[in-house]
Amino acid sequence: MLIVKTVSVTPFEQNARVMTDDATGAQAVIDPGGGVKDIIAALGGSASRLDFVFLTHAHMDHGGKVEELLSRAQLDGRARPKLVAHVAETRMRAGLREQPLFFGLSAGEFDTVPEPDIYAEDAMVLTLGSVPLQLFHAPGHSPGHIVLYFPACDYLLERTDWDDEERGSGPLLFAGDVLFAGSVGRTDLPGGDSAELTRSIREKIFVLPAETIVLSGHGPNTTIGREKKTNPFVRGQ
Ligand SMILES: [Zn+2]
Numbered sequence: 001m002l003i004v005k006t007v008s009v010t011p012f013e014q015n016a017r018v019m020t021d022d023a024t025g026a027q028a029v030i031d032p033g034g035g036v037k038d039i040i041a042a043l044g045g046s047a048s049r050l051d052f053v054f055l056t057h058a059h060m061d062h063g064g065k066v067e068e069l070l071s072r073a074q075l076d077g078r079a080r081p082k083l084v085a086h087v088a089e090t091r092m093r094a095g096l097r098e099q100p101l102f103f104g105l106s107a108g109e110f111d112t113v114p115e116p117d118i119y120a121e122d123a124m125v126l127t128l129g130s131v132p133l134q135l136f137h138a139p140g141h142s143p144g145h146i147v148l149y150f151p152a153c154d155y156l157l158e159r160t161d162w163d164d165e166e167r168g169s170g171p172l173l174f175a176g177d178v179l180f181a182g183s184v185g186r187t188d189l190p191g192g193d194s195a196e197l198t199r200s201i202r203e204k205i206f207v208l209p210a211e212t213i214v215l216s217g218h219g220p221n222t223t224i225g226r227e228k229k230t231n232p233f234v235r236g237q
Contacts, residue, residue: 001154002131002172005042008161009035011105013062014217015160018042019128020049021121026129028052030148030174031062031217034109036069039069039188046083051128055085055113056176058092059189062217064110084126085116086137092191112221112227120146140197141177141185148174149208154202159211162220162222171212173224177197177215179205181222201234206222 010033017030018039027049032039040047042234050073055063066083073081074199083091093113100107122137133151159165162208177185179201187194205214210225227234 001139002128002150003156003158004172005158006160006215007038007042009033009038010061010064010109012218014061015215015219019217020044021131022130023131024129025049026051028054028128030054031056031071031176032066033059033061033064033173036065036072039065045060046076048076048078050078050081051079052126053083054146054148054174054216055083055089055093055116056147056174058085058089059110060096060110060176061140063096063113064092065094066113067111068088070114071128080117082117082144083114084118084120084122084135085113086144086146087116088139089113090141092142092228120144137201138176138178138204140187140193140195140200142189143191143193144202145176145178145185145214147176147178149212157221166221168213168215171209173208173212173214174218175205175214175232177214177217179227179231179234180216180218180232181214181227183221184218184231198234202206206234 003020007016008018009172014033014142097107120135124135154169157166157219214222
């Protein structure tokens with residue numbers, strides 16, 4: 001079973017996700033933008049079983065503490081976990097400390113992101129412990145945005161402030177800032193492209209099964225079916 005915990009991080013209330021495959025103990029974190037202490041707590045007090053850090057895209061609220069988490073894992077006796085991200089965000093990773101200045105925040109809260117150990121490619125398959133997952137390149141909110149798809153798994157989504165605990169079996173999609181419940185990612189930041197975002201949602205996300213639970217970078221969970229029917233930004237796409 002895949003256990004998913006959500007840790008809200010940074011003033012942007014980004015949903016960092018902590019995942020554990022309870023069959024093997026293998027763990028992964030998606031988008032550690034901040035809150036490393038809380039993320040470590042959600043991992044069970046140590047990063048010693050952390051296999052992967054996935055970065056959907058290199059905005060500060062998603063990537064600002066990648067380096068600190070990787071370093072912490074090494075302190076906890078783990079060989080450096082694999083950072084997985086897309087090659088098209090190299091410049092954004094290197095320039096991450098400039099992003100807070102646009103929002104009136106201090107640069108010191110966020111770290112530059114190192115280059116990935118694994119460059120994500122569209123339709124790449126990886127395994128977290130015993131659980132297979134697939135990556136898709138879904139640009140538009142940012143040029144190298146990736147989403148993570150777990151095609152079939154037993155899961156436990158732990159309760160957050162806004163969702164009840166949910167147990168089930170089926171597909172999960174970690175959508176980052178591509179698709180939200182009732183909304184889509186903004187495209188006015190550098191590297192954004194609204195036509196590309198619409199294409200990504202239509203060709204990479206809306207082709208997934210309707211029952212797929214969507215866990216977004218901000219806000220509550222939704223499903224593909226619900227967004228296809230009701231999302232005013234992409235309805236009928
Ligand atoms: Zn973003």
